[in-house]
Amino acid sequence: MSLGLEAQQLRKTYGSRVAVDGVSLSLAPGQLLALLGPNGAGKSTTIGMVCGLTAPDAGSVAIGGHTLAQDRNAYQRRIGLVPQEIALFEDLPAQANVELFGALYGLSRAQQRERAAEVLARVGLLDRAGDKPSTFSGGMKRRLNIACALVHGPDVLLLDEPTAGVDPQSRNAIFDTLEGLKREGKALLYTTHYMEEAERLADAIVIVDHGRVVAQGTLTQLLAQLPAAQQLQIDLDGPPALPPLATLPGVKRVQAFDARLVLGVDDLEVAPAVLQALAAQGRRVKHLSSGRASLEDVFLHLTGRTLRDGASA
Ligand SMILES: Nc1ncnc2c1ncn2[C@@H]1O[C@H](COP(=O)(O)OP(=O)(O)OP(=O)(O)O)[C@@H](O)[C@H]1O
DSSP, X not given: OOOOEEEEEEEEEXXXXXXXXXXXXXXXXXXXXXXXXXXXXXXXXXXXXXXXXXXXXXXXXXXXXXXXXXXXXXXXXXXXXXXXXXXOOTTSOHHHHXXXXXXXXXXXXXXXXXXXXXXXXXXXOGGGTTSXXXXXXXXXXXXXXXXXXXXXXXXXXXXXXXXXXXXXXXXXXXXXXXXXXXXXXXXXXXXXXXXHHHHHHOSEEEEEETTEEEEEEOHHHHHTTSSOSEEEEEEESSOOOOHHHHTSTTEEEEEEETTEEEEEESOGGGHHXXXXXXXXXXXXXXXXXXXXXXXXXXXXXXXXSOTTTOOOO
């Protein structure tokens, strides 16, 4: 039976900087929980505390009710870590890299060989088992790193921005691997600042900013927090005057980022009136796009900043 992960009130400070400020997470077997937030929000620090590499100032973590504090070895055997920085021996063949991780977890020689072949197949690298990572693309190295994290058969897999610097083909291969792991009942904690990935993969999403949880739930639950279901994004030739737009019927929310306007609207039919109002202000529209609200809008709504531009430093 696979086991889930519980983290309670994790907190970590570095000097006067609070990196993580009371983060709690609950992750069931067979689920992917996305920890979403801008650069510096505290995602990697949270992962570090969950896997036992970073000592928390406060809080606790447990897998299947067994805490890290009670039995560090047993806890860590249940976890596989895919760190943000690729960690491989470039001059050892892929298979030997995976076997080495197996050896570190105490697998026998026969188990190392058998499990390495299994996990290399799982990430689509079995045909490259004899090749060195130094000959691999960035995406293939990431996939090999995932294989290394899986070799000892963990219940919980921690993935810290596993698609950073990855080509689209490898990204899709990684997503397929993760879907397969979920079907097997593994619990996956996945940090990203790409809201598209959280939207696509996650069963539940925790949005963090400045070390704190600002929202959590399923995608549907998070989107339901927004005042408007649709959005218009308008790029102008200069900063707009906002009040005339905010008072238009059907416009629920107006936010401006320099020359970009983001409007939350009930219905896209309000677009012509918005364009007319901008024309009346003497503004030229350079680009207009529309779509359903996204996690980006949820973050914007909660913090007043965008995920991409909103570094938490
Ligand atoms: N070892 C450290 N010493 C001092 N400050 C640190 C250390 N590790 C992290 N921090 C600080 O803690 C905060 C959270 O950093 P963290 O790496 O956890 O964020 P993140 O959400 O993972 O960001 P990114 O998406 O850029 O990886 C940042 O302000 C960072 O500068």
